[in-house]
Every structure is written in structure tokens, then in C-alpha cells.
Amino acid sequence: MLASDCPSVTPNDAIPAEPGCTFFTLSTYPPAHVVGKGQRLRLERGGSMLGLWGQRLPAAWVLLLLPFLPLLLLAVPAPHRASYKPVIVVHGLFDSSYSFRHLLEYINETHPGTVVTVLDLFDGRESLRPLWEQVQGFREAVVPIMAKAPQGVHLICYSQGGLVCRALLSVMDDHNVDSFISLSSPQMGQYGDTDYLKWLFPTSMRSNLYRICYSPWGQEFSICNYWHDPHHDDLYLNASSFLALINGERDHPNATVWRKNFLRVGHLVLIGGPDDGVITPWQSSFFGFYDANETVLEMEEQLVYLRDSFGLKTLLARGAIVRCPMAGISHTAWHSNRTLYETCIEPWLS
Numbered sequence: 300m301l302a303s304d305c306p307s308v309t310p311n312d313a314i315p316a317e318p319g320c321t322f323f324t325l326s327t328y329p330p331a332h333v334v335g336k337g338q339r340l341r342l343e344r345g346g347s348m349l350g351l352w353g354q355r356l357p358a359a360w361v362l363l364l365l366p367f368l369p370l371l372l373l374a375v376p377a378p379h380r381a382s383y384k385p386v387i388v389v390h391g392l393f394d395s396s397y398s399f400r401h402l403l404e405y406i407n408e409t410h411p412g413t414v415v416t417v418l419d420l421f422d423g424r425e426s427l428r429p430l431w432e433q434v435q436g437f438r439e440a441v442v443p444i445m446a447k448a449p450q451g452v453h454l455i456c457y458s459q460g461g462l463v464c465r466a467l468l469s470v471m472d473d474h475n476v477d478s479f480i481s482l483s484s485p486q487m488g489q490y491g492d493t494d495y496l497k498w499l500f501p502t503s504m505r506s507n508l509y510r511i512c513y514s515p516w517g518q519e520f521s522i523c524n525y526w527h528d529p530h531h532d533d534l535y536l537n538a539s540s541f542l543a544l545i546n547g548e549r550d551h552p553n554a555t556v557w558r559k560n561f562l563r564v565g566h567l568v569l570i571g572g573p574d575d576g577v578i579t580p581w582q583s584s585f586f587g588f589y590d591a592n593e594t595v596l597e598m599e600e601q602l603v604y605l606r607d608s609f610g611l612k613t614l615l616a617r618g619a620i621v622r623c624p625m626a627g628i629s630h631t632a633w634h635s636n637r638t639l640y641e642t643c644i645e646p647w648l649s
Contacts, residue, residue, distance in 0.1 A: 383413040384477055384649060385448045387441055391458030391484075392522065395422040401635035402455070402644075409645050416444055426459065430524040430541045434466045441467065441474075451477040451565070453648055457634055458484055458578075462525055466545050468564055469557035469609070477565040478647040483575055483633045487588040487601065488527025488542055491579020506530075513538035529589040547608030554608075562610045568621045570633065570643045577630035585622055586611060621647070 386406065388399055396417040406413050418440050421433050445452055454476050456464035461484020468474060492505050505528075512523035513534045524541035528534070536543050543549045547558065571584025578584055586598035598604050604611045614620050623643035628636050 383410045384451050386415045386453045388417040389456040389460035391460045392426045405640045427521050430521050451475045453478045455480045457482040468561045472560050479564050480568040483571045485578050485583045487583040487586050488525045546603050558609050570623045572625045575630045
């Protein structure tokens with residue numbers, strides 16, 4: 300599954316009237332106050348309990364007080380802990396919020412109290428709508444969430460949703476995204492036969508799909524917005540109404556501003572792997588892609604990196620790009636794999 304209005308709400312807000320918005324608030328539990336092994340409980344002067352002032356208690360009194368010790372410990376205030384930044388999740392092609400139930404469980408267990416909003420927009424077949432239309436819908440949904448989080452937010456964007464999120468970071472001049480986690484997303488485009496393509500274009504194969512995708516009619520489908528045929532690069536550059544623009548591969552008046560906006564991000568976390576089975580080539584998740592001979596060139600060999608057309612080279616130079624490849628995970632399992640979450644996602648949810 301490769302990857303519109305949903306206001307952010309808090310637990311005390313009314314449920315939004317707009318359909319298609321799923322809001323999750325994860326429970327929060329106060330941390331337990333633990334007295335370490337071998338420590339002695341002391342009643343210091345100036346911090347009296349039950350009117351006792353630092354005097355050494357007779358053994359009999361200690362025995363009498365032991366049954367009340369749990370109550371005394373409960374009375375000790377828990378130390379203040381800074382809250383975690385809100386997390387916004389954007390789904391992929393033919394997806395919905397239900398797909399992320401395992402991810403929500405993992406966040407709840409490891410970062411209790413985190414407010415997670417799964418934007419349940421453009422679900423199912425609606426995810427085939429043109430990506431710029433989706434970007435506008437998701438933008439209207441994330442603006443109020445960001446406004447309520449001056450400390451910043453995290454984005455977890457899966458598959459096609461990773462491209463939607465990258466466009467959001469480009470067009471929003473006031474976003475406050477700390478970590479943009481791109482989860483198995485075709486960031487440099489897609490060039491491969493998949494079940495989705497066969498269902499959508501049953502008479503076409505990857506070798507001739509450019510005839511459809513690089514037409515005005517084809518660009519009305521989201522998957523054609525990032526179809527990247529390495530054998531027809533000129534057609535791609537001229538016809539692509541989305542990927543060629545956010546990559547800065549084609550000149551447009553907003554290129555400088557979009558690059559500046561994108562560089563506001565704190566960290567760019569790229570996740571993918573060789574057993575994905577959908578993203579083709581799988582290195583596209585790390586901004587690698589085919590040359591005309593279908594040899595994969597890594598990110599540092601791509602023109603968009605060498606020219607720093609939208610900020611990749613700058614981000615890498617400042618240590619803001621994190622690459623987390625992992626084998627053995629198929630495309631539909633990225634958001635439910637616990638090991639992947641603990642290794643590649645959880646460390647960046649501050």
C-alpha cells in the first residue's frame with residue numbers, strides 16, 4: 300500500500316463534525332516512585348511526617364508504622380516529567396487508520412501520555428485522488444494540531460503518505476515538525492509492476508505505463524504523480540505535476556521558498572528494506588533510484604542531492620538525516636513490526 304478535513308482535538312473537545320477523522324488519545328499513567336534497594340527511609344527535620352522530627356525512632360515504633368508505609372509512599376508527589384510531542388500519522392495508498400492499531404499500541408506502551416492523531420482522510424479508493432488535492436486536505440488538518448503544540452510535532456508517514464508529508468513540509472512556511480519519519484515511502488518515485496498497478500491499469504506494464512501516467516489524464520491518479528520511468532526522463536520532467544516539483548527537478552517560482560521550508564525539519568528518518576516487495580526500487584525509500592540502465596544510484600549520486608535542489612545535501616551535512624534499513628519486512632508490515640518500531644521509530648519520538 301503506497302499512500303480531506305480533520306481538525307485536531309484534545310480529550311475535552313467535542314468530537315469533530317467532519318467525517319473521516321480518527322482521533323486517538325493514549326492513556327497517561329504517573330510514574331511510580333521507587334525507593335531503591337538498600338536505601339534507608341529517613342524523616343528529616345523540616346520535612347516531618349506524622350509530627351515526627353528527625354528523632355531516631357525506637358524499634359517498637361518502627362514496627363507499628365510498617366503497616367502504614369505504603370500509604371506514606373503514596374503521599375510522596377511523583378516527579379514532574381516533560382510531556383512527549385504530539386504524533387501525526389498519515390496513511391498510504393488504499394489504507395485507513397485501522398492499519399495503525401499496532402503502532403498506536405507500541406507508542407502507548409513506550410511513551411504513555413502521547414497524543415496521537417491518525418488522519419483518516421482520503422481512505423481507500425479516495426487515496427487515488429491527485430496528490431496536490433490530498434496535500435491541501437492534510438494541510439488543513441495538521442495546522443490546528445501544530446498550533447496547539449508550540450514545542451513541535453512528529454510526523455509518521457507511510458508509503459504514499461511519505462510523499463504527501465514531504466510536500467507538506469515544503470509548502471508550509473510555519474510548520475514545527477521535529478521528526479519526519481518516512482516509513483517505506485517511494486521518495487524518489489516508483490518504477491515497478493505491483494498488484495496495485497495491475498488492478499488500476501490491467502492492460503499496461505511498467506515499460507509502457509508512461510504513456511498513461513505522463514498524460515494530463517494520468518496525472519489525475521496519485522500513483523502517476525510519482526511514477527518515475529528512468530527510460531523516459533524528459534517526459535517525466537515535463538509531465539510530472541508533483542514529484543518533479545517537490546524534488547526541485549523542474550524550475551518553478553516556489554522552489555527557493557519550498558527548500559527553505561523543508562529545511563525547518565529537525566530530523567528526516569528514512570526507513571525501508573530489500574524485502575519490501577512493493578517500493579521499486581526499494582532504495583527509493585532512501586532517495587536512491589535507477590539510472591537509464593536500471594542500475595540503482597544511491598542518494599549521494601542523485602542530481603537532486605548533488606544540486607541540493609530541495610535540501611537533502613544540507614540536511615545530511617548537519618547530521619539531520621537518519622537511514623534505518625531493515626531486511627525481512629514486507630510492505631504491509633512496516634507499521635506493525637515491533638522490532639522495527641523500537642529500532643527505527645521510537646528513538647525519534649521525543
